[in-house]
Amino acid sequence: MSKKPRGRPRAYDPEVALWQALETFWANGFSRTSLDALAAATGMNRPSLYAAFGDKKSLYLKSFDCFAGQLHAALDNAAHSEAPLEATLHDFFRNAIEIYMSGPDGPRGCFIICTAPAEAAMDADIRAALKAALEEIDRGLEIPFAKAKAEGRLPPDADTAALARIAASVLHSLAVRARAGETKEALHALARQSVQSLC
Amino acid sequence: MSKKPRGRPRAYDPEVALWQALETFWANGFSRTSLDALAAATGMNRPSLYAAFGDKKSLYLKSFDCFAGQLHAALDNAAHSEAPLEATLHDFFRNAIEIYMSGPDGPRGCFIICTAPAEAAMDADIRAALKAALEEIDRGLEIPFAKAKAEGRLPPDADTAALARIAASVLHSLAVRARAGETKEALHALARQSVQSLC
DNA sequence: ATGATTTTTTGCGAATTGGTACAAAATGTC
DNA sequence: GACATTTTGTACCAATTCGCAAAAAATCAT
Numbered sequence: 004m005s006k007k008p009r010g011r012p013r014a015y016d017p018e019v020a021l022w023q024a025l026e027t028f029w030a031n032g033f034s035r036t037s038l039d040a041l042a043a044a045t046g047m048n049r050p051s052l053y054a055a056f057g058d059k060k061s062l063y064l065k066s067f068d069c070f071a072g073q074l075h076a077a078l079d080n081a082a083h084s085e086a087p088l089e090a091t092l093h094d095f096f097r098n099a100i101e102i103y104m105s106g107p108d109g110p111r112g113c114f115i116i117c118t119a120p121a122e123a124a125m126d127a128d129i130r131a132a133l134k135a136a137l138e139e140i141d142r143g144l145e146i147p148f149a150k151a152k153a154e155g156r157l158p159p160d161a162d163t164a165a166l167a168r169i170a171a172s173v174l175h176s177l178a179v180r181a182r183a184g185e186t187k188e189a190l191h192a193l194a195r196q197s198v199q200s201l202c
Numbered sequence: 203m204s205k206k207p208r209g210r211p212r213a214y215d216p217e218v219a220l221w222q223a224l225e226t227f228w229a230n231g232f233s234r235t236s237l238d239a240l241a242a243a244t245g246m247n248r249p250s251l252y253a254a255f256g257d258k259k260s261l262y263l264k265s266f267d268c269f270a271g272q273l274h275a276a277l278d279n280a281a282h283s284e285a286p287l288e289a290t291l292h293d294f295f296r297n298a299i300e301i302y303m304s305g306p307d308g309p310r311g312c313f314i315i316c317t318a319p320a321e322a323a324m325d326a327d328i329r330a331a332l333k334a335a336l337e338e339i340d341r342g343l344e345i346p347f348a349k350a351k352a353e354g355r356l357p358p359d360a361d362t363a364a365l366a367r368i369a370a371s372v373l374h375s376l377a378v379r380a381r382a383g384e385t386k387e388a389l390h391a392l393a394r395q396s397v398q399s400l401c
Numbered sequence: 402a403t404g405a406t407t408t409t410t411t412g413c414g415a416a417t418t419g420g421t422a423c424a425a426a427a428t429g430t431c
Numbered sequence: 432g433a434c435a436t437t438t439t440g441t442a443c444c445a446a447t448t449c450g451c452a453a454a455a456a457a458t459c460a461t
Contacts, residue, residue, distance in 0.1 A: 012457070038449060121231035165399075183336050208430080
């Protein structure tokens with residue numbers, strides 16, 4: 004454990020600074036976020052930002068991974084749920100909606116779905132990160148379906164991968180709808196009806 | 203019909219210039235697209251661009267409306283289809299996938315879903331345009347479901363509005379997935395399975 | 402204390418941004 | 432041909448962009 008790094012101590016906590024940068028990208032998207040805005044949000048100045056996280060895109064990708072970590076935890080939670088399939092999915096969606104509707108300046112939707120696609124067409128790195136995140140959602144959501152099928156709570160010929168991809172699609176849509184300003188009630192209704200339709 | 207506008211004739215066709223601007227925004231998103239790029243794409247110079255379409259955001263919103271017009275036509279087509287519900291939906295998705303996978307520099311997904319959300323959180327005008335477009339999709343897709351229900355091809359207690367919103371969610375997801383680089387086959391499979399699940 | 406080491410701070414700089422003023426060019430009208 | 436009218440082209444502006452160099456500050460080791 005490095006206790007005394009020997010030089011001038013850092014004036015910031017890398018973890019909270021990264022989260023503050025993430026919030027800035029989340030609200031404004033990648034291209035619209037300037038290094039000045041990131042410096043203001045983190046309380047760091049540009050050279051320190053650069054030294055700590057590399058250039059702007061590198062910082063965005065680190066923020067992306069940070070958010071993807073949260074997503075991974077939520078999927079893991081759903082995968083290990085002991086509750087029946089419907090309840091598991093519903094909890095998962097409810098948690099997602101809670102995050103999508105949060106934010107100091109109004110609903111922000113999903114960091115990944117709402118900020119990465121704009122850049123993905125012309126930026127291969129961001130496209131690859133987006134693709135990997137989508138695949139993780141698809142794979143993560145399949146587990147609860149597969150468990151339900153194994154327990155006989157779904158027809159034996161149910162295509163769990165396909166059901167998971169449809170559930171993931173609803174998640175993507177919830178992300179966009181939240182950012183567009185749909186009400187929380189409308190989002191919950193969509194989640195409820197899609198769960199009903201899939202189980 | 204104004205035949206002779208009296209001054210120096212325009213060197214561009216406003217309709218094709220608008221479409222060229224749309225293509226530039228489509229590939230790069232709003233914030234990453236510069237006026238120089240728009241001028242190069244349209245073959246106009248900046249002052250002419252400005253005179254013809256107003257400032258950058260105004261041009262983006264006009265491009266948005268242009269794309270929304272195409273979307274409206276596709277929805278209208280689905281609404282007036284004489285084919286059974288499954289075929290109508292499948293044709294609609296197939297057409298969407300064709301557009302999402304097109305593009306000179308690789309798949310671009312949907313102009314609306316892939317470029318507007320990034321700006322929507324901080325820009326009320328773009329958010330409103332996005333919201334309106336999402337609502338039009340929801341409402342447009344409900345018509346085929348309602349017709350099927352009226353013809354007894356769906357259970358009498360089917361919630362057609364809910365089914366339409368789920369179908370719309372799959373459309374949104376197809377847009378993002380295409381831009382992330384999923385294969386055309388994977389997109390068609392998702393479309394097919396969702397139609398199967400909804401009908 | 403002195404020096405090594407790491408971070409912060411200040412300030413720069415080359416490039417790009419969105420937007421505009423103004424003159425030159427191309428047309429119709431008289 | 433002379434003039435009014437509209438668009439184009441050149442040039443410019445102030446502001447912002449990302450990135451970095453170099454000095455100043457804060458700590459540890461000796």
